[in-house]
Amino acid sequence: MRFDEIVIRTERLDVPALAAGDGPIVVCWHGFPDHPASFGPLAERLVAAGRRVVAPFLRGHHTSTVDAMPFGDGLTLAADAAAVNAALSGEPLDVIGHDIGAGVAGRLAATRPDLVRRVITMSVPPPATLRRIFDEPEQQQRFFYLFLFQVPGVAEELLNDKLISYLWRTWSPGLEVPAHVTEMYADPAIRANALKLYRANFDRSLHDPALAGLAPLAEKPAEIPMLVLAGADDGCITPDNYAGAATGLAPGSRVEVVAGGGHFLQLDRPDEVAALALDWFR
Template sequence: MFEEIVVGTERGDVPALAAGDGPVVVCWHGFPDHPASFGPLAERLVAAGRRVVAPFLRGHHPSTVGELPFGDGLTLAVDAAAVNSALGGAVDVIGHDIGAGVAGRLAAIRPDLVRRVITMSVPPPATLGRIFAEPAQQQRFFYLFVFQVAGVGEALLNDKLIDYLWRTWSPALEVPDYVTAMYADPAIRANALKLYRANFDRSLHDPALTDLAKLSEKPAEVPMLVLAGADDGCITPDNYAGAATGLAPGSRVEIVAGGGHFLQLDSTDEVAALALDWLS
């Protein structure tokens, strides 16, 4: 149902998948994933009269693989601000996985550019750091730590790992062919590693955004709907227990029964109903 478009922004051209007409909902994907995973959710949003625009994260499309000098989450959030501005200003935003961090940081640094915000499968940025205190969660994050080792990360990030992560995080799903095809590109795999290495390597943070960093990790002023899968094999529901402290008044945390990590695919109807209610 999607067509590929290019959103021209002040930070460069952003390739995206788009469908429908009406008020815009921007959907940001995560790892290891692709904007096309929003397809089933987009069908429901489009049927409700919305236009869905699902951009590729910087460095995750053949046209932008050479445009990721920095991999910090703030860089991606500023990209998202530029996309919203180009699409008309304050629009609705949905973010999944890494995209959830994009949406949360965008709401923190540019609340004027968002209307309603939904994040999926990752706690809010202001509370995300707490999950590293739990050994069991650190074990589930094994890939994140292995990715930090030069050479080892490159060797590990392959089809077998991506298949393992999908089967572990959302056992009812198989890796879509479009995801396999995306990560077959060594340049895209290298950029995915850069995003993870930027969690610990400050040299991968854009120094021009230093002042914004003071805002990006604080609770956003914009109320958010935070969705988590009850059966998520990546970040388990107990990690959302303190999420309210990182959310604005009026926010909600919903645990989707039977949902895995890729909620937009394995719990599409439930997520669509929650999203349409929140966005309305």
Template sequence: MVIPTERLDFPALAAGDGPVVVCWHGFPDHPLSFAPLAERLVAAGHRVIAPFLRGHHPTTFDQLPFADGLTLAADAAAVNAALSPDPLDVIGHDIGAGIAGRLAAIWPERVRRVITMSVPPPAALRTIFDDPAQQQRFFYLWMFQVPRVAESLLNDTLLTYLWRTWSPGLEVPAYVRNAYADPALRSNSLKLYRANFDRTLHDPALAPLAEVSERPAPIPMLVLAGADDGCITPDSYADAATGLAPGSRVDIVPGAGHFLQLDRPDEVAALALDWLR
């Protein structure tokens, strides 16, 4: 399906009928990684819609002039508004977790229940770079800042390493390999990471929202992390409560890595359905 919004027409995967759950993916990933979770949510009576991030589908490759977190959060708000006049449930994984957290912080009227996976809430990320071991795990983030080096090293070998390291025992799905074979997608993925430091990739029209976006969202959130995550380890969530509203919860999923919706879909679906109820 395609979701027309005032900002962009967003290609999305969709299944089921019932209350809508919007799922936002991360890097290096694809909306199809939500399929096992979506199957279980659909069986429980939900409609699951998983949009492609701006710039991550062939029809939007040329629509990423800005790549900052506020741009992606504004996209999510526009998608929710286009899908329903009522607040919608939102699940975000990896980069999608930041999208969901900032959406809830800036536009809480657009969301009903929020679940984030594999990244602490934005308001609790201020100290994550204080840990040298975490800086080492984030080697790719620093490497992506180097022109030409990043473009040459963001390849199938790196994808394999990241997936196997982040979710031990998990192989890169063919749909991810096929998607990242396109140089345009790789270039746009790098843009998202370069926007962490390059202010020219920030939309100046959204700049006033930055003051709100990194504060705790005013609504409770369920934060899920994999016990075996090799990208952001469980100890990184020790202070997550400081970035969450009262009533929020942080659950560490045993036996799950970074891609916990693929590693442990039954457990993640059970936690998600309980929270959405």
């Protein structure tokens, strides 16, 4: 998929993004360890169906924003997403979020439903139910990297090509890490910002105090129905973790387990995801 790189000028930040196609906009938010270009196979199918795909870089994950990340909390990313939607259109937009981007999309829908038309999240349960997965020792083991990233010095040393390759291969069996991901995380500053996202889960000094008032709203079920996609073969968050997802979703929402899909559904099963997305957006 051939993307153009654009800059979305918002009230919060000039957000670099990859974009392709013409028509109604679908905003796609990436996760870790990933890059907007990984939406390429899915974008190709959405563009062929008459949509414009805009895939922003998370704050701090592009050379132009690498020094613009004092905070790493989910509300910061959701506020960025709200600013992006407002800058792109005067109408609510369709949003897809994968991995960390799923949390971005879910919190955006919960805090600014006026900016969102339809929402799809992939590979992570909704924010309102996500905490429960930490109750299972098996899932804690799969989350070893999350706890590893809290250790200063050790995390910086071990977040390298070898670990990233391991995560990709175990999260989506048979899938090798793309070159664009390896190139992104070769930058020590971007690796440091990725660690900041994970450390903000435990370190409240990395939460923007100006957004604290949104926290109770952000963790409640969004008013907008969501399509939640899980990979049947996801080696990061297994499908059984979605069993209680309905309690964190608005009426009319759906949870779909994609057969043969790993964690990186946009690459594993782009045909199936595109078909589900286009149907949901209709």
